[in-house]
Amino acid sequence: MARPIVFLSDFGLDDEFVGICHGVIARIAPDSHVIDLTHGIPPQDMLRAALVLANSVRYAPDEAVYLGVVDPGVGTERRPIAAETASGHLTVGPDNGLFALVWDALGGPVRAVAIESEDVILRPTSATFHGRDVFSPAAAHLATGMPLDRLGPELPPDGLDRVSVPHPAFEQGSIRCRVLGVDRFGNAQLFAKLEHLRVAGLADERVLELRAGGRDEAIRRVATYEEIAQGLGLLVDSSGFLAVVMRGASAAGHLGLVAGDPVVLSSPRG
Amino acid sequence: MARPIVFLSDFGLDDEFVGICHGVIARIAPDSHVIDLTHGIPPQDMLRAALVLANSVRYAPDEAVYLGVVDPGVGTERRPIAAETASGHLTVGPDNGLFALVWDALGGPVRAVAIESEDVILRPTSATFHGRDVFSPAAAHLATGMPLDRLGPELPPDGLDRVSVPHPAFEQGSIRCRVLGVDRFGNAQLFAKLEHLRVAGLADERVLELRAGGRDEAIRRVATYEEIAQGLGLLVDSSGFLAVVMRGASAAGHLGLVAGDPVVLSSPRG
Amino acid sequence: MARPIVFLSDFGLDDEFVGICHGVIARIAPDSHVIDLTHGIPPQDMLRAALVLANSVRYAPDEAVYLGVVDPGVGTERRPIAAETASGHLTVGPDNGLFALVWDALGGPVRAVAIESEDVILRPTSATFHGRDVFSPAAAHLATGMPLDRLGPELPPDGLDRVSVPHPAFEQGSIRCRVLGVDRFGNAQLFAKLEHLRVAGLADERVLELRAGGRDEAIRRVATYEEIAQGLGLLVDSSGFLAVVMRGASAAGHLGLVAGDPVVLSSPRG
Numbered sequence: 004m005a006r007p008i009v010f011l012s013d014f015g016l017d018d019e020f021v022g023i024c025h026g027v028i029a030r031i032a033p034d035s036h037v038i039d040l041t042h043g044i045p046p047q048d049m050l051r052a053a054l055v056l057a058n059s060v061r062y063a064p065d066e067a068v069y070l071g072v073v074d075p076g077v078g079t080e081r082r083p084i085a086a087e088t089a090s091g092h093l094t095v096g097p098d099n100g101l102f103a104l105v106w107d108a109l110g111g112p113v114r115a116v117a118i119e120s121e122d123v124i125l126r127p128t129s130a131t132f133h134g135r136d137v138f139s140p141a142a143a144h145l146a147t148g149m150p151l152d153r154l155g156p157e158l159p160p161d162g163l164d165r166v167s168v169p170h171p172a173f174e175q176g177s178i179r180c181r182v183l184g185v186d187r188f189g190n191a192q193l194f195a196k197l198e199h200l201r202v203a204g205l206a207d208e209r210v211l212e213l214r215a216g217g218r219d220e221a222i223r224r225v226a227t228y229e230e231i232a233q234g235l236g237l238l239v240d241s242s243g244f245l246a247v248v249m250r251g252a253s254a255a256g257h258l259g260l261v262a263g264d265p266v267v268l269s270s271p272r273g
Numbered sequence: 274m275a276r277p278i279v280f281l282s283d284f285g286l287d288d289e290f291v292g293i294c295h296g297v298i299a300r301i302a303p304d305s306h307v308i309d310l311t312h313g314i315p316p317q318d319m320l321r322a323a324l325v326l327a328n329s330v331r332y333a334p335d336e337a338v339y340l341g342v343v344d345p346g347v348g349t350e351r352r353p354i355a356a357e358t359a360s361g362h363l364t365v366g367p368d369n370g371l372f373a374l375v376w377d378a379l380g381g382p383v384r385a386v387a388i389e390s391e392d393v394i395l396r397p398t399s400a401t402f403h404g405r406d407v408f409s410p411a412a413a414h415l416a417t418g419m420p421l422d423r424l425g426p427e428l429p430p431d432g433l434d435r436v437s438v439p440h441p442a443f444e445q446g447s448i449r450c451r452v453l454g455v456d457r458f459g460n461a462q463l464f465a466k467l468e469h470l471r472v473a474g475l476a477d478e479r480v481l482e483l484r485a486g487g488r489d490e491a492i493r494r495v496a497t498y499e500e501i502a503q504g505l506g507l508l509v510d511s512s513g514f515l516a517v518v519m520r521g522a523s524a525a526g527h528l529g530l531v532a533g534d535p536v537v538l539s540s541p542r543g
Numbered sequence: 544m545a546r547p548i549v550f551l552s553d554f555g556l557d558d559e560f561v562g563i564c565h566g567v568i569a570r571i572a573p574d575s576h577v578i579d580l581t582h583g584i585p586p587q588d589m590l591r592a593a594l595v596l597a598n599s600v601r602y603a604p605d606e607a608v609y610l611g612v613v614d615p616g617v618g619t620e621r622r623p624i625a626a627e628t629a630s631g632h633l634t635v636g637p638d639n640g641l642f643a644l645v646w647d648a649l650g651g652p653v654r655a656v657a658i659e660s661e662d663v664i665l666r667p668t669s670a671t672f673h674g675r676d677v678f679s680p681a682a683a684h685l686a687t688g689m690p691l692d693r694l695g696p697e698l699p700p701d702g703l704d705r706v707s708v709p710h711p712a713f714e715q716g717s718i719r720c721r722v723l724g725v726d727r728f729g730n731a732q733l734f735a736k737l738e739h740l741r742v743a744g745l746a747d748e749r750v751l752e753l754r755a756g757g758r759d760e761a762i763r764r765v766a767t768y769e770e771i772a773q774g775l776g777l778l779v780d781s782s783g784f785l786a787v788v789m790r791g792a793s794a795a796g797h798l799g800l801v802a803g804d805p806v807v808l809s810s811p812r813g
Contacts, residue, residue, distance in 0.1 A: 007299055009292075015727040016286060016556060017583035019595045022549075025578045026603040029547055033576065033604065036303065038295045043287035046728055047791070055289045062405065063296040064303065075791065078767030130767045132781030135602065187285040188316055227348030227400045241402030251317070251345065277569055279562075286556060306573065308565045313557035325559045332675065333566040334573065457555040458586055497618030497670045511672030521587070521615065 005035035006093075006146040009063045011056055012072040012134060013044040020132070024072075024139040027125070031143035038063065045262065047075045049101060051184055053166045057104035058242045060092075069105060070142040071096040078130035083118040083137045084163065085145065085154050093151070095142040097133070100166035112160040119155035171195045177269035178203045182215075182255075183244065184262045189253020191260045193245045195268075200245070205270060211237060213247065214267040216259040221271065222247065237268070275305035276363075276416040279333045281326055282342040282404060283314040290402070294342075294409040297395070301413035308333065315532065317345045319371060321454055323436045327374035328512045330362075339375060340412040341366040348400035353388040353407045354433065355415065355424050363421070365412040367403070370436035382430040389425035441465045447539035448473045452485075452525075453514065454532045459523020461530045463515045465538075470515070475540060481507060483517065484537040486529040491541060492517065507538070545575035546633075546686040549603045551596055552612040552674060553584040560672070564612075564679040567665070571683035578603065585802065587615045589641060591724055593706045597644035598782045600632075609645060610682040611636040618670035623658040623677045624703065625685065625694050633691070635682040637673070640706035652700040659695035711735045717809035718743045722755075722795075723784065724802045729793020731800045733785045735808075740785070745810060751777060753787065754807040756799040761811060762787065777808070 008028060014020035021042050028037055040059050044052045052073040063069075074081075074097045082098045089110025094102040095118070106112045118124065118141045125136040141154055171180035171194065180195040200206040213222040213235060225236040231250040235257075240246040247254045247266070255261070278298060284290035291312050298307055310329050314322045322343040333339075344351075344367045352368040359380025364372040365388070376382045388394065388411045395406040411424055441450035441464065450465040470476040483492040483505060495506040501520040505527075510516040517524045517536070525531070548568060554560035561582050568577055580599050584592045592613040603609075614621075614637045622638040629650025634642040635658070646652045658664065658681045665676040681694055711720035711734065720735040740746040753762040753775060765776040771790040775797075780786040787794045787806070795801070 007303070009296065011289075011292075013727075015583075016581070018724075018726045019551075019581040019583075019599065020726075022551075022578060022580035023599060023602045026549065026580070026599060026607075029576060029578055029604050030602070033547070036299060038292060038299055040292035040296070041286070041289040043285075043289075059289065059293060059296060062293045062300070064299050067296075076769070079769040129781035131778065135781060184288075186288045186290075187283075229346070229349040238401065241399035241405060277573070279566065281559075281562075306569060308562060308569055310562035310566070311556070311559040313555075313559075329559065329563060329566060332563045332570070334569050337566075454558075456558045456560075457553075499616070499619040508671065511669035511675060 005032045006066045006068050007036040007038060007064045008070050008142050008146050009038045009040050009059060009067045010070045011040040011044065011052060012042045013046050013048065013052065014042045014072070014134065016042055020134065023135050027135055027139040028143040031140055032146045035143060035146040038067070044073055047073060048262070049073055049099065049166050050168065051262070053101055053104045054183065054242070056102060057108050060105060060108050067092065068142050068145045069094040069102065070138060071101045072134040072138050073101055074099065074133060077133050081164075082158070083133060083141070084115055084158065085118055085141055085151060086112040086115040086160065086163065087151055089113050093145050095138050095145065098164050100164040103165040112163060114151055115158040115160045115163055116151055117155045117158055120153060123154055169194065171199045173199070173203050176204055177267055178205070179265060179267050182260050182262050182264045182266060185255040185260065189249070189255045190240065191247040191255040191258070192240060192242070193247065193266055195245045196243055197239055197245065200268070205268065208270055210271055212269050212271045213237075214269070215264065218258060222268070275302045276336045276338050277306040277308060277334045278340050278412050278416050279308045279310050279329060279337045280340045281310040281314065281322060282312045283316050283318065283322065284312045284342070284404070286312055290404060293405050297405055297409040298413040301410055302416045305413060305416040308337070314343055317343060318532070319343055319345075319369065319436050320438065321532070323371055323374045324453065324512070326372060327378050330375060330378050337362065338412050338415045339364040339372065340408060341371045342404040342408050343371055344369065344403060347403050352428070353403060353411070354385055354428065355388055355411055355421060356382040356385040356430065356433065357421055359383050363415050365408050365415065368434050370434040373435040382433060384421055385428040385430045385433055386421055387425045387428055390423060393424055439464065441469050443469070443473050446474055447537055448475065449535060449537045452530050452532050452534045452536060455525040455530065459519070459525045460510065461517040461525040461528070462510060462512070463517065463536055465515050466513055467509055467515065470538070475538065478540055480541055482539050482541045483507075484539070485534065488528060492538070545572045546606045546608050547576040547578060547604045548610050548682050548686050549578045549580050549599060549607045550610045551580040551584065551592060552582045553586050553588065553592065554582045554612070554674070556582055560674065563675050567675055567679040568683040571680055572686045575683065575686040578607070584613055587613060588802070589613055589615075589639065589706050590708065591802070593641055593644045594723065594782070596642060597648050600645060600648050607632065608682050608685045609634040609642065610678060611641045612674040612678050613641055614639065614673060617673050622698070623673060623681070624655055624698065625658055625681055625691060626652040626655040626700065626703065627691055629653050633685050635678050635685065638704050640704040643705040652703060654691055655698040655700045655703055656691055657695045657698055660693060663694055709734065711739050713739070713743050716744055717807055718745070719805060719807045722800050722802050722804045722806060725795040725800065729789070729795045730780065731787040731795040731798070732780060732782070733787065733806055735785050736783055737779055737785065740808070745808065748810055750811055752809050752811045753777075754809070755804065758798060762808070
């Protein structure tokens with residue numbers, strides 16, 4: 004039985020890019036179960052892709068091969084790579100840091116190769132769709148049990164590129180962070196966690212002050228949507244990030260927030 | 274061989290929620306074939322979800338486990354439940370009525386349990402994503418053959434919540450109903466069936482009058498798009514609902530209709 | 544083991560149409576692997592569907608059954624057909640030309656039948672959703688090995704309908720063509736290939752002139768996005784079509800282009 008493949012990209016589903024990759028995988032590894040983690044990553048949003056991949060590890064089959072294609076540098080000198088972590092997980096994608104947070108969660112990469120084998124890459128190879136010609140076939144061959152070193156020459160695992168993570172900034176009694184993304188329900192996920200509230204000394208406040216989009220509003224710490232009588236709630240979401248939410252309404256819509264916007268959380272007592 | 278799972282939600286496909294649920298299922302029931310009925314239910318539109326599920330029963334494998342997650346009350350007192358119908362079908366979702374119409378179509382629920390078992394629920398359990406932590410693992414375990422009563426304590430099947438169905442209102446020679454939804458082609462599905470036309474004494478009229486969005490237009494009863502020379506057509510759609518359509522154009526766009534809007538059908542002779 | 548099914552439609556994923564078809568297939572051919580090529584074809588865009596199908600053949604399993612549902616004539620006299628190509632591939636869809644380019648790529652259709660068998664078609668048959676009632680069951684039965692002639696009476700393969708392909712127009716030193724589509728990244732795919740540049744005597748120009756959307760801009764021939772320092776690039780995309788692109792930006796957005804718009808490429812020396 005082939006290993007399952009967990010597939011993430013920024014291809015969207017309006018075009019045939021994802022379907023073509025599925026076809027390529029099915030030609031090589033017809034038994035492999037492809038789990039589409041999401042293809043709705045905003046185009047070229049490396050950070051969001053890296054975080055979604057890292058958060059998925061607990062929920063995906065242990066033997067999964069991770070296939071990630073968010074690839075602003077397609078056709079350039081950036082190498083296509085496959086890596087194995089200390090835990091035995093395999094990742095396939097461009098050497099642009101996409102998997103850095105997955106590796107961190109899994110003991111780091113212990114082996115890596117550049118995907119170059121003529122047994123793997125489809126010819127002719129397009130300059131713009133390595134998802135089809137390089138990454139999907141590599142993941143499919145790994146899923147069928149091809150050894151990592153058959154894909155191409157070894158690379159030093161500590162030389163792989165890493166995504167840059169913009170940590171929250173702390174001031175006395177406040178956190179400044181960014182909106183990581185807005186989901187379908189209008190919840191605005193912040194690039195900050197409960198531990199950051201603790202460091203800023205805000206973890207015990209039941210009500211905080213939120214500055215965002217030119218507005219200044221009270222926001223109540225809650226565990227569920229139901230606890231919000233009215234206005235804004237701040238909860239730890241299912242990925243472990245702080246999220247600004249409303250009950251039965253779009254918090255991002257209310258505040259006019261989109262991914263990347265700055266948000267400041269502070270004590271209401273100033 | 275595991276039973277297939279028919280999965281419906283309002284998660285959309287832009288985020289990773291659906292993919293994470295697929296991962297959870299694949300960990301527990303790697304052989305189960307997950308059929309994504311749709312994840313495009315408008316956020317928290319219980320009624321639409323209930324109707325889509327009920328209409329799917331004829332077209333899904335008989336041994337399917339139904340997994341439905343439209344869950345405005347996530348994190349509150351509403352119970353997560355699994356139920357078995359007289360026909361032997363299994364349903365998994367929140368106790369909010371989502372499956373009421375499926376149950377009606379399948380002889381009613383004969384057994385039900387609250388999903389509480391530590392063998393099933395993922396810990397730590399988020400307050401906002403029971404699709405991942407409660408419902409997907411429950412459906413996956415049922416798909417592999419776990420007996421219903423291993424999921425948690427039994428509940429009286431006749432005490433389960435039911436979605437509220439807003440039936441059309443009849444007046445002398447007219448029907449007042451709501452738009453249930455608008456599909457990609459601009460067809461406006463009405464929450465009314467041919468039998469309602471019959472009750473209102475309108476079933477034999479070849480042309481009716483439609484009032485909607487402040488307009489008053491003639492609408493022709495048709496069986497296919499091709500029968501529409503111009504203007505509006507009223508047909509029985511593939512789910513058995515009346516639908517307002519145009520030929521090669523968007524009827525909903527023409528009339529400015531969205532889900533929930535009121536529509537009146539009456540005799541053109543007043 | 545059932546043959547895989549490659550499935551394309553213009554149903555979109557917001558509604559349950561695709562999921563219902565998956566259910567129908569799973570009832571008949573539970574082992575068949577359904578590869579969703581795309582369901583994002585713009586409603587009733589036959590040409591785009593035909594091209595996407597033709598481009599997918601190299602990347603899909605050789606034994607695949609192709610199921611294509613873009614069907615403006617549903618419910619009319621157009622016949623539902625299944626065909627076999629000289630290469631042994633099978634196609635299922637309306638007799639409206641959708642598969643003409645697939646057939647061209649695979650040696651032409653050598654056998655065809657009208658899908659009429661009561662063993663195949665679901666009853667009652669809706670007038671508006673033959674994807675569910677006719678095409679999905681036909682593809683599923685073929686996937687399980689049902690012989691083609693069990694689906695219905697034979698048709699002369701050379702009498703099948705064909706999509707009409709609007710080839711580029713040549714003038715002295717210029718090509719006039721149409722935008723075939725715009726992908727998620729804003730790349731505008733032209734309905735023209737490198738061979739058309741050759742015919743027009745433009746293949747050796749490093750910079751061309753592009754007229755589109757009332758604008759007149761220089762466009763540089765490139766192989767990758769990275770070669771574009773600024774402005775527009777013209778590359779051969781992964782499907783073999785010329786595409787107007789920008790680096791990290793939407794070329795279609797910049798020029799205001801949508802599918803169907805005319806574009807003229809000419810020599811800058813006029």
